[in-house]
Amino acid sequence: MDLEQLRKTAAEVVSREDVKYLIGWKKGTYGYRVAPVFVEDAAGAAELFFSPLCTANLTTYLTMAEKLPLPRGQEADKRKVALMVKGCDSRAVVQLLVEKGIHRDQVVVIGCPCPGMVDPALLAEKYKETEKPVDLKWDGDQFLLICDGEELAIPRDEVLAEKCRLCRYPNPVISDILLGDPVEKWEVAEDSGVAELDTLDINERWSYWQEQFSKCIRCYSCRNVCPLCYCQDCILDRLNPTWVNRAVNFSENTAFNISRAFHLAGRCIECGECERVCPANIPLGKLNRKMAQEVREKYGFEPGIDPDAEPFQASFKPDDPEDFIL
């Protein structure tokens, strides 16, 4: 993608009367950091960029803004929000449309075909962050790390994010403006994380997840970052009824994680953010991707592709599998 074209387009979009602001990525404070930015004018647009470090799914901001009570007489600002999305992010936009979390005319989707993101943790492991400004660029089957005038080539496989190895939709599935040419789809890797767990027997699997869920500290980062977790009053927080206690112990933490995974069944668009932000490194991707896989294979459905689709959990097919029913 041509960064000049990105900034020019963005400046045009935010200068429209019907657009409130544009949400995109800008370089963070130092090193590999990337921060979200809410751009309201051409000056802000100059900060925008797009690199293999822009992992964050910005769709979550569409529903994150709390609708604060307005003073009497004041009208709500109904102008559109412009949003930069990669392939995976765009699926979140579509799923939000399906769930009426947003209306189509509330958002200007700026699609960014994505050749694949880097896992910043993997990158930092091998190539330590410094305070010097760095740039990371795509270059065919490698990444170019540019720092202090020096270019370092890093093989793609070494640092590519797990979710990108498994990516089936590098190009946005919905967009009002497309920045850059569509990328060529690459061969989707096998989901070895899920496959490995599938081969274990039931007790081994429980041991694995028991260990993982023991690490949970109920920080709710996974829920906060997820674009599809936007209920103002999550049932897992409620006291009446109490589905899950507030206590941070193994029983409640496990119940929390299983419940969230269930609520995401048929809705999770596999953007991988939950796993990325978990401070306890719980492999949430293995949980949510397994459910997404089941929905694909057993029910023939993929969320976040067709904005006119019926929500998975609110529909059924006459031939849904029932081999488990007595």
Next chain:
Amino acid sequence: MTEKPKVGVYVCHCGINISATVDVETVADFALKLPNVEVARTYSYMCSDPGQALIKNDIKEHGLNRVIVASCSPRMHEPTFRKAIQEAGINPYYLEMANIREHCSWVHEDREEATAKSKKLVAAAVAKVRLLEALESKEVDAEPAALVIGAGIAGIQAALDIADAGFKVYLVEKTPSVGGRMAQLDKTFPTLDCSACILTPKMVDCASHPNIELLSYSEVEEIGGFIGNFEVKVRKKARYVDFDKCTGCGDCAAACRVKDRFPSEFDMGMGKRSAIYLPFPQAVPAKYTIDPESCLFLTKGKCGKGPKCEEVCQAGAINFEQQDEIVEFKVGAVIVATGFDPFDASRKPEYGYSDYPNVITGMEMERLVSASGPTGGKVKVFNGEEEIEPKEVAFIKCVGSRDASVGNEYCSRVCCMYVAKQAHLLRDKLPDANIRVYYMDVRAFGKGFEEFYDRVRRENVRYIRGNPSEIFKRGKKLVVKVEDTLTATPLEDEVDLVVLGVGLEPRADMRQTMDLLRLSQSPDRFFLEAHPKLRPVDTATDGVFLAGCCQGPKDIPDTVAQAKGAASSAMIPLARGKVMISAQVATVDESTCRGCGFCVNICPYTAIELVTVNRFGHEVEVARVNEALCKGCGSCSAGCLSDSIQPKSFRDRQILPQIAALGVVR
């Protein structure tokens, strides 16, 4: 202000039905220790007057505001106890029942286990009842009209009764004429009344009654709504004949270019009809119909130089431009009287029904002996070489009934009598014929039945106990291979005519009717009644009733009685003019609803819609329930990710404490 729950727990002995297995005193003592329980008693029969008085008294004296009855199934007595507590002044929805009879004392043997389980069930009930809310049932107006689906004798009788009472009836019949199966019969047992003679006056009545709108050659396409307010959509199929102009003269059928080329459905395929036809001479309405599958003009677009029927019709009634017409109307009650299909004898290939023209079914026999039938009442059969008057006749009973191999384990109830009747009719027409009936049992249970059966045997009809295994041809005769079990003699009887006493089966198009009204099937595949003993004409759906053979095989007097019963039940909401809507409907907490519309998608009754509300200055969409349409199933609620839509009395916050109470080992 929410008041503190004060719970009264009543554990019923139910005579010894419960107390023989469950230690009811222990359960009551246990209940007293549960949170908010003020009173806990046992009594021999809680549902009796003194039992109910006990509850009402305690409500007054102890200021109880919640009641638990641990007894039989709530499906039995929930309405009883709701009424009792309402009479004592508390909201009828502050009741919860613990089923310690059907689900406990009657199915477990160990006293300790059954008592422990009863305690748990009571604990769960107490956990729930403390959280129940007061609900008010609403009343809506009921449409003073009824829909009757099917115009056989059951539908006709029900329609006449309701119409005579002063209500409007829409009588919908799929075929071109009313009358159903009874019109196809010759004489009826045991009185030997001529079927058409006793039926036709009723047929004429139902067509001319000022309160009955007869929609013949029509099908019900859709029924929505609920008791008192059903919305019905009927398709009036095109006859291609102008209803008002047709005089029923019959010139068209006589002139038809494919005259008498098609099997007549009314004559069970034994007679012929033209493409334009009247099903039978006494058809009501006496209007001709063009069968779109047989008519040359309608299938090929061309009928010679021009359709003959159009040419000869002096009334100018033929109209090939006619279209199906959709009519919509509202009714307060629906009666399903769709009847039966005779068993298809080709499913018993050993009887040779498909192979030999002189093996016929009971229904075909009716048409054969009928004066208005294809042979004018003469009993003549084709034995493969020539047409003869049979000298040797065999009747075989229980064909397709009491037979697990064809999936019909039930008895069809009418075959023993109709075979006896047909044997008698044959004896009249063939005085010298040798008539025998092969039977497993003879069931002559009704009024005049046994006497008729005796009479038939005295007329020299031989009853041989045995179930034939096979029928095959030998020369000009059919051989019936059977063992006479009373003399233990194997026989090979040579006969000219075999009549298979076929049973009654649910109609092939049952599924369509079931889908219209959410009807269920019994194990025998006939429509399921609400309760086999006490509610044989009701269905699980309020306002929908059953009449006639669609509910199970039966003869004409039983059908008429049931039709009258269904009519009487249907008239209850019509006469009251109002119906109560259930109070246990779903409701939305608009402050937590995120307007995703999952519930709207899920609701099978389209009872939920998204509406725009103002939430502190912002316009948001939230779900809202139409309480008149909601049936309280709760499917919406299980799909709601924010737990915003909940059915009253079955909310998550009322069910989760039940789960918690059952989790504790006692």
Next chain:
Amino acid sequence: MSDSFEPNIVAFLCNWCSYAGADLAGTSRVHYPANIQVIRVMCSGRVNPLYVMNALQQGADGVLVSGCHPGDCHYMEGNFFARRRLGMLKDLMEYVGVDPRRFHMSWVSASEGHKWKEVVEKTVEDAREAGPFEGFRRRRIDW
């Protein structure tokens, strides 16, 4: 597993079919194990799949959900939703490592008293084989 382990089964039965079927088992005096307790709901579609998880957390060793046969739901489609949702739940539970013998779903109609007995027996037996549920059982602390 000690021989004296008696599993605790919580069942959710739909009012029109399965609950009536269980009632029929009662009137027919058909006997089955006392390990099972029924919670009545109007429709199997009412059963929030998280109830299953909640039941295990709160003391059940096995859970059963039973409804009308497909096509016969008193509310038309509730059991179809139940089928899809609970199918997904079963997959999730199994993947997380909860023994699939602990959760069953069945179609029992109002006239299937004998089938109800068989379903209960299978549910109880399977839960007995799976043993007491430890997993993520909520521990009560009685001070």
